[in-house]
Amino acid sequence: ALFRPEAMLDPQPRMGDSPLHWVEVESLFLTVAHPEQLLQRMATSGAPASIVEVIARFLERENGRVRLTAPGEWGVAWSPDRFGNPRVLFESGWEYALTCADRSQEQAPEHGHAMLRSSEVTTLVSFGIDNAVLLLAGSVAVMDALQDHRSFDYVLTNYFYNLQGAKFSTSRLHVVWAADIVEKTPATSDAVRYFLSRESPEQGETNFAVEEFVEVVNVDLAGALDGRIDLALATLDHTRPQSIDPALWPALELAVTRLGQAFRLDAVSVREAWD
Structure with missing residues (x-):
């Protein structure tokens, strides 16, 4: 999630006891135009309700804003602010998506660029709960804001193991x-x-x-x-x-149906497949 300096309680220097030096830095944010549509698409892409709720709370807390830059020099550089402070890109999920599509196009040019709205390629990204805000709220919002691009079609999420x-x-x-x-x-x-x-x-x-x-x-x-x-x-x-005993057919058909449903891209569940 985003970290805001004003949210710190009684901040102390990490080393020594010298007083903190406060610097004003300008950051860039992207406003999510239609939060409800964003959440609905997450649900249809396979994200479970518990993770969609995480994104909903994040958007509400941040007033629908997604951070694009952060102060500092570690990362992909962005132009300094008007005070001359260095900034880097904060939201890297969309860069990851575009890079994957670029590499895919290099390997299989006949399929084109997978992250374009006109593409017929189906894309899926897998990640853990600790990257949910980055790859769902951030990446989807940025990709939506790009006129010719789109985010991943489906997501496969997990909690900690x-x-x-x-x-x-x-x-x-x-x-x-x-x-x-x-x-x-x-x-x-x-x-x-x-x-x-x-x-x-x-x-x-x-x-x-x-x-x-x-x-x-x-x-x-x-x-x-x-x-x-x-x-x-x-x-x-x-x-x-x-021949199979006719009495066993209903149970077999149900098991095969459940197995197929367990691998639907919008509802993948290896636990259900195991069962």
């Missing part, structure tokens, strides 16, 4: 090497996908617990599912086609 009950963090030297769990343990890649799909943090924070993963692999998969598959294979008569 903890590790052993604590925040998964690079500052704690946590890093994901996707192949390690398969190459260095007896677990298969399918087992990992199965567990991660079950625990997907789509509607709220979830947790990867090693002991629970081991139990799911040993009990649910190797213990139960593998045994049922072996039993089914053993009873098959491979010399002639097998």
Whole structure:
């Protein structure tokens, strides 16, 4: 979200005890012309109601304004203000979108620029709750303000995924090497996908617990599912086609329908697919 100096309570210098030096800096903001339309499009793009509500609160608190520049020198430079203070671009999500489209056009020029309003390319962006304001309120508002461009068509969002009950963090030297769990343990890649799909943090924070993963692999998969598959294979008569019991058809059709709905671009849910 935006950080406003006037919101600080009893500000103190980060180092030493010298008095703070206040500097007036001009920033650029973009006013969202139609906030309700913006929120409606977020909902139809696949953002869950809880995240749309985050954006709604942000727009209300900021009076419909999205910050475009911030004071400082770290980042993509913008022209200094009238006092000579350096400024950088604050809202980088739209730059990310345009850069992705530029790279895509380089690789597949026949599809054109994906972020143009005239484009027939379907675009999707995936991000966590901590980037919701940046990529939804900021990027969508800026892209809407550009005459010939549009934002991403669909969004795939998630909340935080903890590790052993604590925040998964690079500052704690946590890093994901996707192949390690398969190459260095007896677990298969399918087992990992199965567990991660079950625990997907789509509607709220979830947790990867090693002991629970081991139990799911040993009990649910190797213990139960593998045994049922072996039993089914053993009873098959491979010399002639097998028919499905008519009593099972309704349940099978419902499961296939739910699986298809779980991968609709405006409502992706790997948890639902797992179920």
